Amino acid sequence: xxxxxxxxxxxxxxxxxxxxxxxxxxxxxxxxxxxxxxxxxxxxxxxxxxxxxxxxxxxxxxxxxxxxxxxxxxxxxxxxxxxxxxxxxxxxxxxxxxxxxxxxxxxxxxxxxxxxxxxxxxxxxxxxxxxxxxxxxxxxxxx
Numbered sequence: 089x090x091x092x093x094x095x096x097x098x099x100x101x102x103x104x105x106x107x108x109x110x111x112x113x114x115x116x117x118x119x120x121x122x123x124x125x126x127x128x129x130x131x132x133x134x135x136x137x138x139x140x141x142x143x144x145x146x147x148x149x150x151x152x153x154x155x156x157x158x159x160x161x162x163x164x165x166x167x168x169x170x171x172x173x174x175x176x177x178x179x180x181x182x183x184x185x186x187x188x189x190x191x192x193x194x195x196x197x198x199x200x201x202x203x204x205x206x207x208x209x210x211x212x213x214x215x216x217x218x219x220x221x222x223x224x225x226x227x228x229x230x231x
Contacts, residue, residue, distance in 0.1 A: 091206040096197045099213050099221055100125075104193065106220030115178045118189045121217075123168050125196075128216035132204065135166035141203070142170070145195035153188040155181050 100121075107124070108117030130138045143160055150156040159177040161170035178185040201209045214221040 091210045100193050100197050103217045103220040122171055124216050128212050139166050141199045148195040149192040
C-alpha cells in the first residue's frame with residue numbers, strides 16, 4: 089500500500105510531539121523539529137529547495153494565521169538562521185503556536201510529498217527521527 093498524506097501527517101506530528109517532549113519549552117521543541125527536517129531534506133533538494141517549500145508553506149498557512157507572514161526568512165537565510173522569524177512569530181502568538189505550527193508542517197510535508205513523492209518523504213523523515221517515527225514493521229506501515 090502506498091504511503092498516504094495522512095500517514096505522512098501522522099508521522100510528522102509524532103516527530104513534533106517527540107521533539108516537544110524532549111525540550112523544556114514547547115516552541116523550542118517545534119523549532120528542533122524544523123531544524124531536523126531542514127537538515128535532512130536539504131541534503132536531498134538543497135537548502136534553497138527547502139527554503140522555497142518553507143516559504144510556500146508559510147504562504148498557504150497564513151490564510152488561517154495571517155501573522156505567519158512574519159515568519160518568512162529575510163534574504164537568502166537557510167537552515168537554523170531562517171527559523172529565527174518563525175520562533176519570534178510563534179512566541180508572539182504563543183496561544184496559537186502549536187496549531188499554527190501543525191498547519192505549517194502539514195503544508196510543508198504535502199508540498200514535499202508532491203515534489204519527491206510520499207514514500208521518499210516518509211523514508212527521509214524516518215531516517216532523520218528514528219526514535220520518533222513508527223518502525224517499518226509496525227502494523228500501519230505494512231504493505
